[in-house]
Amino acid sequence: MNSQVPEMSKQQASAVGQPFTRNDDACHDLSIRVRDLNLWYGKAQALNGLNIDLYQKNVTALIGPSGCGKSTFLRCLNRMNDLIPSVRIEGLVEMDGRDVNAAKMDEVALRRRVGMVFQKPNPFPKSIFENVAYAPRMHDIVSRKGEQEELVEKALRDAGLWNEVKDKLHEPGTSLSGGQQQRLCIARAIAVQPDVILMDEPTSALDPISTATIEDLMDKLKKQFTIITVTHNMQQAARVADYTAFFHLGEIIEYNDTKTLFSNPATKKAEDYITGRYG
Amino acid sequence: MSDSYDQISQQLKSRHRKSTRLKYMSMGALALAGAFLLIFFADMLSKGLPAFKQAMINIEINYTEDAASNGRAAVDQDLSTIISRSVVRVIPLEMRNDPSLLGTTVQRWVLASANVDQYLKGNPVRGLDDEEKARIDRLVEDGRVEMQFNAGFFSRGDSKMPELAGIMSAVVGTVMTMIVTLGIAFPIGVMTAVYLEEFAPDNKLTQLIEININNLAAIPSILFGLLGLAIFINFFGVPRSTPLVGGMTLALMTLPVIIISTRTALRSVPESIRHAAFGVGCSRWQVVKDHVLPLAMPGIMTGSIIGLAQAMGETAPLIIVGMVAFIPDVTASFTQAATVMPAQVFTWSGEPSRAFVEKTAGGIIVLLAVLISLNAAAVLLRKKFERRW
Numbered sequence: 001m002n003s004q005v006p007e008m009s010k011q012q013a014s015a016v017g018q019p020f021t022r023n024d025d026a027c028h029d030l031s032i033r034v035r036d037l038n039l040w041y042g043k044a045q046a047l048n049g050l051n052i053d054l055y056q057k058n059v060t061a062l063i064g065p066s067g068c069g070k071s072t073f074l075r076c077l078n079r080m081n082d083l084i085p086s087v088r089i090e091g092l093v094e095m096d097g098r099d100v101n102a103a104k105m106d107e108v109a110l111r112r113r114v115g116m117v118f119q120k121p122n123p124f125p126k127s128i129f130e131n132v133a134y135a136p137r138m139h140d141i142v143s144r145k146g147e148q149e150e151l152v153e154k155a156l157r158d159a160g161l162w163n164e165v166k167d168k169l170h171e172p173g174t175s176l177s178g179g180q181q182q183r184l185c186i187a188r189a190i191a192v193q194p195d196v197i198l199m200d201e202p203t204s205a206l207d208p209i210s211t212a213t214i215e216d217l218m219d220k221l222k223k224q225f226t227i228i229t230v231t232h233n234m235q236q237a238a239r240v241a242d243y244t245a246f247f248h249l250g251e252i253i254e255y256n257d258t259k260t261l262f263s264n265p266a267t268k269k270a271e272d273y274i275t276g277r278y279g
Numbered sequence: 280m281s282d283s284y285d286q287i288s289q290q291l292k293s294r295h296r297k298s299t300r301l302k303y304m305s306m307g308a309l310a311l312a313g314a315f316l317l318i319f320f321a322d323m324l325s326k327g328l329p330a331f332k333q334a335m336i337n338i339e340i341n342y343t344e345d346a347a348s349n350g351r352a353a354v355d356q357d358l359s360t361i362i363s364r365s366v367v368r369v370i371p372l373e374m375r376n377d378p379s380l381l382g383t384t385v386q387r388w389v390l391a392s393a394n395v396d397q398y399l400k401g402n403p404v405r406g407l408d409d410e411e412k413a414r415i416d417r418l419v420e421d422g423r424v425e426m427q428f429n430a431g432f433f434s435r436g437d438s439k440m441p442e443l444a445g446i447m448s449a450v451v452g453t454v455m456t457m458i459v460t461l462g463i464a465f466p467i468g469v470m471t472a473v474y475l476e477e478f479a480p481d482n483k484l485t486q487l488i489e490i491n492i493n494n495l496a497a498i499p500s501i502l503f504g505l506l507g508l509a510i511f512i513n514f515f516g517v518p519r520s521t522p523l524v525g526g527m528t529l530a531l532m533t534l535p536v537i538i539i540s541t542r543t544a545l546r547s548v549p550e551s552i553r554h555a556a557f558g559v560g561c562s563r564w565q566v567v568k569d570h571v572l573p574l575a576m577p578g579i580m581t582g583s584i585i586g587l588a589q590a591m592g593e594t595a596p597l598i599i600v601g602m603v604a605f606i607p608d609v610t611a612s613f614t615q616a617a618t619v620m621p622a623q624v625f626t627w628s629g630e631p632s633r634a635f636v637e638k639t640a641g642g643i644i645v646l647l648a649v650l651i652s653l654n655a656a657a658v659l660l661r662k663k664f665e666r667r668w
Binding site: 124 | 481574
């Protein structure tokens with residue numbers, strides 16, 4: 001994958017106005033490569049020729065005004081858009097050298113490697129234990145009861161929830177507070193040991209304290225996972241993201257490391273959005 | 280210029296009047312419906328409750344030589360006209376089965392004839408003359424004639440003798456028919472709904488199927504009977520009048536109800552649960568089996584029970600497949616002739632004898648009791664498994 005880097009630098013130099021690679025010097029491994037991605041809902045085009053490289057073990061934030069396609073793009077990465085019948089997708093989404101949208105790519109296998117956390121906490125209406133243990137058991141990652149318990153504890157610890165729920169693992173997941181439910185959903189996602197975790201505005205339904213907890217968590221989790229998060233909150237992007245992509249009307253206007261994008265945006269649109277002139 | 284406060288309250292007055300009027304009209308409608316229900320129940324209970332009591336006579340039975348051929352010889356001649364014919368009819372049979380009875384005398388409570396029963400219940404009776412009435416009155420004073428709980432009504436099958444007629448064969452027939460109905464309609468209905476709701480693409484064909492299913496629920500039930508006759512009996516040769524063919528016919532009728540209620544239940548499962556399940560890598564079938572169906576199950580069960588209750592009260596299609604029949608013996612298998620409760624009520628309502636009026640009402644009470652308990656079970660199930668998410 002490192003072999004891609006020089007080629008990308010070349011493209012970056014030529015593709016003015018549509019930069020899709022980072023321009024810092026640090027060397028990160030490529031996780032997901034997107035080329036010329038177009039998406040239509042029926043006749044309306046929602047994504048317009050996207051090109052972007054997403055790097056491993058980093059937090060990448062996708063920002064932009066409402067309806068700019070950032071959530072739609074996020075759902076392309078684990079093919080959740082398949083659930084919407086009118087969607088048509090063209091272009092390349094490549095993970096580990098494999099085309100995600102290829103006919104022979106099983107979306108179940110893909111989603112095993114690309115976990116997702118949704119906007120509204122949506123734990124299964126089962127016990128806290130079952131919420132975490134269900135997916136690993138389904139994927140045959142664990143079978144024995146003892147292994148399950150170990151894995152549930154590890155996932156809940158990684159999600160920073162263990163101390164709060166260790167005495168009530170068999171109470172329903174829906175009995176937790178909103179912030180705890182969201183961390184339970186994160187535990188559920190990391191329990192299957194994915195490579196990538198997609199987060200679709202994970203804190204928009206939460207209070208500021210729960211939000212801060214989740215942000216701390218993202219910072220810890222990026223040591224193990226590639227995190228791609230959609231956010232409406234620019235302060236949040238500035239706080240947690242290593243890289244930030246600015247979306248507008250289905251296009252990626254600017255993609256850079258977060259510090260550069262926020263302090264020295266290259267495009268007028270990004271600057272206007274970041275300074276709060278619209279959005 | 281905006282309206283002054285007085286102008287606004289002027290308008291409001293008429294609006295308030297309208298809403299008050301509407302409120303009283305709704306209350307009136309409710310009261311009317313309640314009154315009808317009350318009248319219905321009162322009438323049915325007053326007619327039907329006597330069916331659960333039956334006049335019994337305490338008589339002496341002499342198992343003599345003569346009685347072995349003619350049962351009438353075993354009882355007092357004065358009483359032979361006021362006890363049920365069924366009593367004297369079984370005496371020779373009893374003696375043949377148990378020869379040691381010969382020469383013994385037994386004092387026993389036996390069924391009184393329907394005329395005595397009706398006379399004691401205060402209904403007009405034609406078959407008794409004044410002398411017999413006087414004799415009955417004396418026997419009542421002596422405590423030899425009594426109204427007792429009519430256990431036979433629940434343990435015996437149909438009979439042409441009203442005092443002997445019971446609802447048991449119809450109850451068993453209903454249970455067996457419902458087993459067949461549910462056994463066919465529940466799995467097929469639920470799987471159909473799951474396919475349509477969770478798997479099928481939304482195109483012209485599935486829309487057509489959906490419209491047809493909705494229409495099927497509104498088809499007059501007698502047409503399902505004709506379909507059952509034409510296909511199950513005439514084409515496939517399923518024996519007529521049996522719980523099997525009755526259950527299959529009613530399954531056709533219940534199917535759309537189960538499909539529609541299952542689809543509603545599936546639709547009420549929030550999309551976020553499906554997203555969560557897909558998000559952790561469930562296949563479509565795992566999403567349905569592990570997450571959607573368990574959540575929808577209370578709704579599916581409620582719908583199925585209501586569909587079943589509807590099928591249980593159905594008579595018209597069963598007339599066509601021959602289940603409205605005189606069935607004195609309790610049915611033992613799915614391929615023997617049987618009848619069901621509403622059909623039994625229908626049969627009794629057509630009997631000329633006065634004593635069958637209370638049997639009819641009694642049958643209705645039993646049927647309604649079963650239906651109300653089924654509906655109550657549906658409500659309880661829903662309450663018990665209702666989940667918030």
